[in-house]
Amino acid sequence: MRTKILSAMLIAAVLAGAPVAALAANPNQCKDAKGKFIKCPPPPAPKAAPCRDAKGKFIACPPAKPAPCRDPKTKKFIKCK
Numbered sequence: 001m002r003t004k005i006l007s008a009m010l011i012a013a014v015l016a017g018a019p020v021a022a023l024a025a026n027p028n029q030c031k032d033a034k035g036k037f038i039k040c041p042p043p044p045a046p047k048a049a050p051c052r053d054a055k056g057k058f059i060a061c062p063p064a065k066p067a068p069c070r071d072p073k074t075k076k077f078i079k080c081k
Helices: 002-024
Strands: none
């Protein structure tokens, strides 16, 4: 009889503590040095992969192609300035 009561109390204690642990481990909350919640900084941008030739050796990357020019109103292609 005691073991049933103790096991029920243990289960209730574990279930009651689960939401608190989930809130404490939330990775979306950032804190400053004083412990106050702040807006999280954006994640770092991924680095561009270095250019390699067919054999796997590092080479200078070719220049990036400019994007085609478009009219902001009509979204049609126009001659670039």
